[in-house]
Amino acid sequence: MSGIIDSAGSRSGIIGTTELDYEEGTWTPTSTAATSTASGWYTKIGRLVTCHCHIVFNDVTVSPTYGGLPFTSHGSAIEPMGPAMLSNITFAASGRTWAQSVVYTGATAWNIYSSGDANSVTTGHTTAVGQWSRLTLIYITA
Amino acid sequence: MPVPTGPGTETLHSHFFEDVDALQTLIYGVQHHIYTVLSVIVYCNALDDTADYGYLQIKTYDNHSASGTGSTMILARFNPQVGETYVWNDKFSFNGYEPSGTAVMSPAVQILNAAQGGSADAELQFTMTSADSGGQDYDVGITYIDQDWT
Numbered sequence: 001m002s003g004i005i006d007s008a009g010s011r012s013g014i015i016g017t018t019e020l021d022y023e024e025g026t027w028t029p030t031s032t033a034a035t036s037t038a039s040g041w042y043t044k045i046g047r048l049v050t051c052h053c054h055i056v057f058n059d060v061t062v063s064p065t066y067g068g069l070p071f072t073s074h075g076s077a078i079e080p081m082g083p084a085m086l087s088n089i090t091f092a093a094s095g096r097t098w099a100q101s102v103v104y105t106g107a108t109a110w111n112i113y114s115s116g117d118a119n120s121v122t123t124g125h126t127t128a129v130g131q132w133s134r135l136t137l138i139y140i141t142a
Numbered sequence: 143m144p145v146p147t148g149p150g151t152e153t154l155h156s157h158f159f160e161d162v163d164a165l166q167t168l169i170y171g172v173q174h175h176i177y178t179v180l181s182v183i184v185y186c187n188a189l190d191d192t193a194d195y196g197y198l199q200i201k202t203y204d205n206h207s208a209s210g211t212g213s214t215m216i217l218a219r220f221n222p223q224v225g226e227t228y229v230w231n232d233k234f235s236f237n238g239y240e241p242s243g244t245a246v247m248s249p250a251v252q253i254l255n256a257a258q259g260g261s262a263d264a265e266l267q268f269t270m271t272s273a274d275s276g277g278q279d280y281d282v283g284i285t286y287i288d289q290d291w292t
Binding site: 005006011012013014015016 | 218220221222226227228229230231232
């Protein structure tokens, strides 16, 4: 492999800092709402983490919050967004047609934001028994 | 390979240096030899300052300059902290001796390089920011192939 010596991926450099690590596994998404299913999978290449998860809710909770990401996200001001698919969703704001996953900075917390109308993108939705969410969360670690 | 004058041999070598705190020659070139460095391992025992660097450099003829004999050219600068290990793991080769009739690179000089007909050896060296037998201190290991075409 060729490149800048000491850069990520170079075969030469400081041991432990230049190899791109690869890791895959499972993680358990957490929520302030009750769940009957909460499972997730992840792949980590270097600092890039891609997570998938499947959640089935088991109660009615207003504006739940979420966490449990397998790695703490980078502390930059950018909160990366990813795709989200939700069944029978009830957004706190009316007129919303899109849902996105958002990973908070410097944390293992994430949430679901809605958009699709002329107003600001906001968080907040209400769960229901049997309602499910499938999301992809892509972010970089600290 | 250098211009062969005999059947030639190829041998694998390793050298290790403990508590290097000043310039250390890793390989002294011999005429009509060619050296292929396989790896250089540098462990940092101590630093004067966290911004101190180690250097891997070669002393040989600089084909960019007509008077470039004995020039020192840096191949890598690295900054392992105390307790960290730096590994040079990309192979490269160099001639044991400088060419005769040295000049800037040309097709003719390229042939002279291979002939190694000069009077000065080439050396692979390790040095550091504070090469003063002071606080900066490394353990260094090198493995290489020595092809002898004398």
